[in-house]
Amino acid sequence: MTKCYLFIPMLLLSAALSAQTPTDLQFLSSGDVCAGVGIGYDAWSKYWEGDVRRENGNVGTVSRRQFSAGFMLGIVNRLNVHIRVPYITTHASQGTLNGQSGLQDLNLNLKGKFAEIRLGKGNLVLGGNLGFSTPLSKYLVDFAPLNLGFGTTNLSYRQMAAYQTDMGLYFGARANYTYRSNVPNIHRDFYYDQGNAYYLNEINVDDVFDWTLAAGYTDAHILAEIDFNAVNTLGGSDIRTWEPGFPSNDMDAATLTGRFDYYFSKSKGLNFSVTGGYTLSGRNAGQSVFGNVGINYLFSLWGKGGAVQ
Amino acid sequence: MNNSIKYAILIAAAGACLLMAISSCNKDITPDINYDAFEYGSIDEDAGTWKTVLLASPGQVAVPAPADPASPEYLAELAALKAASASPNADQMDKINKWSTNGFIRWNQVARELTAKYFIFSKPNEDGYYSLPSAAHPDQYPLFPLSTPPYAVRAYAYLSAGSFDALVAAWHYKFQYDRMAPSAYDASIATHLPVQPVPSYPSEDAVIAGFSRTLLTAMFPNEAAYLAQLATEHENTRLWAGMNVSSDLAAGDSLGRKIAGIFLARAKSDGMGATLGNPAVWDSITAAQTATGKPIWESLENPARPMLAPNFGYVKPWTVTTAEVQTTYRLPAPPAVGTAEFQDALDEVLHFSKDATRDEQHIALRWDDGTSTYTPPGHWNWIAEPFVHDARLSPLRAARVYAYLNMAMEDAGIAVWDNKYFYFFPRPTNINPDIKTIVPIPNFPSYPSGHSGFSAAGAAVLGHFFPADAAYFKAEAQEAALSRLYGCIHYRFDCDEGFTLGEQIAQKAVGLAVQDGGE
Structure with a gap:
């Protein structure tokens, strides 16, 4: 069965981690294309300032709407390329800060299946994903919490393993390391960070490690999955008391996400996907509720199409 | 399995290429x-005759005569210095190169760093009110001081004006006692910095260290240990670099500290202690303004925060008088809310709220200089820095530039604040809540713009000292002023009037500079 799924929910770190989109071990066959659009929403009214959870009347509920377009192509059966472009709009329900909108980061992914090994009454699948993302516009980076992204160029590698039983149940584990470039320009000549004064507009930000445990069920028409994801920025500062966040903050979050896909056909045509989730705990991050609805269309450019991978 | 390896290698190779591409940008900062x-660049042997800011005369603070270069005490100091500078280790060389001949600038940077650290507003309490910092309990939250632009510009002014007086005094004694650099008496002393063509006693670096450490400790009391460590480090570099003997340093440090005491005595009585006000002050100002019947400024924070520094307009200025602030520098009234002229100005702000370009x-962000930054006056101290360095200004001459720069900016700020609280004019968002902003709305009345006043004053003073670059400074100041309109927190007339006010006030400082003997 071929599945395609292009849109993950917008995590609070989606700007940094948007390369993590293709997180599953489902592959398109050679010549198959999955194209789609998605609408996402993410909102929080409580956030962690360091490890202190608080609300802030000067922003109220901070929300992000995301419209994404993307497509995935099966280059060969075990190697897929994926491109996604998000357009994001931010909004604060209280206070006077001006919400932003614009194109965020171009996301490119190359996903490969390394091995599929018969094990008991199921298959053990190993694969990896290489992600790359870079800003598509000069959005305001130093404008937390209404910034569209962090302005960094990222390179990530995700190692994935899944055990798929013949019954349709599956279990997966993923680990992802994201190398982040410096923030190239925050449009000011000075900032104070971690006890030092910097006379430049470039910010060093730490890399990010995240891991996921997933469990789900899939058959010819549906896919249902639940994920636990832990994101850990490998260093950085805490948000100063009652101050806005800063790109170099040590942002962490643990989230629980549910996903449900419906496929009309196992090989081509439309499918729908809905995800939703909640941030269980975090650091220098919003406690967001997030959701996403996507509609995708699967077709063949060359090859037989629809081969089970 | 063959294919597996192929794909793994392919992904790894693509990753390696990308990684090389990205990591070619150096991450280290x-x-x-x-x-x-x-x-x-100049010796200025007549600097002892220059007009000082607070000192009645350059010799007001006594500095004892140094030991004779031929005396055993001095010879012992030379021997100690020779040992100290013979072979500095890597860390000592780093410190030597850091303080170098730029000690005055470094201490200005320290003031900016502390300003940024303490420019942070308190969170609301459970009851919706905000606590104010207390000078009596500086280490209790919210920490003292709250180094907003009024506090910061005053700290910069004291630091710079006081350094100027202290260095004029130092130059006075240097040429009175005329004790040369240690290496002039013992050529075998290793030196790691240029030997300056001015007498060595008292050490100008120790004057700066002793003065700055004492002054900034009073301004930022929680930082006493940090400042003491910096002062020791600064003075030690003079030994490691083979520049000054211990008695050069001790005399300079003592002179600096005593002159800091003179400036701190003024600071105690300049009215700054009352600037933040208290509930009775805030209530009476609001009541009086409400009674005018006109639309007035109200805090746009949630919960509402008490007005910032309502009494800063009464703080004692340097180059003008409080009476002049309230007459000569009282601006014409802004366009009344409801008039066509006002509406046009408001519509322009709304336009930038909806349609400002990314540029x-x-x-707006470049000049925001808000919380956790060095403030707009600090920005102008930074702007001045490369010019001062590139012109090879001695600390004496650098302090002179910074003294007038910061006195002018503080006075401009005082006059701006006087007008802000006299007119109590609403922010654009007070009148039209649809106006959303790129920079947080400062928690005080709109008219005129403080950034514009600070920047115009700073640019005018710097333009006087660096006339070839006057147009550059003015263009930067104009951009700083306009940034507040782009940020949607000011009307254009706020910026224009603030700019004019700043330029006018700066002429007072420039007039003093012209007559101080240092031109």
Whole structure:
């Protein structure tokens, strides 16, 4: 069965981690294309300032709407390329800060299946994903919490393993390391960070490690999955008391996400996907509720199409 | 399995290429600013006759005569110095190169760093009210001081004006006692910085260290240990570099500290202690303004925060008088709310709220200089820095530039604040809540713009000292002023009037500079 799924929910770190989109071990066959659009929403009214959870009347509920377009192509059966472009709009329900909108980061992914090994009454699948993302516009980076992204160029590698039983149940584990470039320009000549004064507009930000445990069920028409994801920025500062966040903050979050896909056909045509989730705990991050609805269309450019991978 | 390896290798190879591409951008960032050591561009042996800011005369604070160069005490000091500077280790060389001939600038940077650290507003309490910092309990939350632009510009002014007086006094004694650099008496002393063509006693570096450490400790009391460590480090570099003997340093440090005491005595009585006000002050100002019946400024924070520094307009200025602030520098009234002229100005702000370009937004952020920064006056101290360094100004001459720069900016700020609280004019968002902003709305009345006043004053003073670059400074100041319109927190007339006010006030400082003997 071929599945395609292009849109993950917008995590609070989606700007940094948007390369993590293709997180599953489902592959398109050679010549198959999955194209789609998605609408996402993410909102929080409580956030962690360091490890202190608080609300802030000067922003109220901070929300992000995301419209994404993307497509995935099966280059060969075990190697897929994926491109996604998000357009994001931010909004604060209280206070006077001006919400932003614009194109965020171009996301490119190359996903490969390394091995599929018969094990008991199921298959053990190993694969990896290489992600790359870079800003598509000069959005305001130093404008937390209404910034569209962090302005960094990222390179990530995700190692994935899944055990798929013949019954349709599956279990997966993923680990992802994201190398982040410096923030190239925050449009000011000075900032104070971690006890030092910097006379430049470039910010060093730490890399990010995240891991996921997933469990789900899939058959010819549906896919249902639940994920636990832990994101850990490998260093950085805490948000100063009652101050806005800063790109170099040590942002962490643990989230629980549910996903449900419906496929009309196992090989081509439309499918729908809905995800939703909640941030269980975090650091220098919003406690967001997030959701996403996507509609995708699967077709063949060359090859037989629809081969089970 | 063959294919598996192929795909794994392919992904790895693509990753390696991307990684090389990205990592070619160096991630390392250090907060250090490197400056070359230089020989002072001028000797200024007559500086002891220059007009000082607070000192009645350059010799007001006595400095004892140094030991004779042929005396055993001095010879012992030379021997100790020779040992100290023979072979500095790597860390000592780093410190030597950091303080170098730029000690005055470094201490200005320290003031900016502390300003940024303490420019942070308190969170609301459970009851919706905000606590104010207390000078009596500086280490209790919210920490003292709250180094907003009024506090910061005053700290910069005291630091700079006081350094100027202290260095004029130092020059007075240097040429009175005329004790040369240690290496002039013992050529075998290793030196690691240029030997300056001015007498060595008292050490100008120790004057700066002793003065700055004492002054900034009073301004930022929680930082006493940090400042003491910096002062020791600064003075030690003079030994490691083979520049000054211990008695040069001790005399300089003592002179600096005593002159800091003179400036701190003024600071105690300049009215700053009352600037933040208290509930009775805030209530009476609001009641009086409400009674006018006109639309007035109200805090746009949630919960509402008490008005910032309502009494800063009464703080004692340097180059003008409080009476002049309230007459000569009282601006014409802004366009009344409801008039066509006002509406046009408001519509322009709304336009930038809805349709500012990315470039305009970037300008708004560039000059925001809000919390956790060195403030707009600090920005102008930074702008001045490369000019002062590139002109090879001695610390004496650098302090002179910074003294007038910061006195002018503080006075401009005082006059701006006087007008802000006299007119109590609403922010654009007070009148039209649809106006959303790129920079947080400062928690005080709108008219005129403080950024514009500070920047115009700063640019005018710098333009006087560096006339070839006057147009550059003015263009920067104009951009700073406009940034507040792009940021949607000011009307254009706020910026224009603030700019004019700043330029006018700066003429007072420039007039003093012209007559102080240092031109």
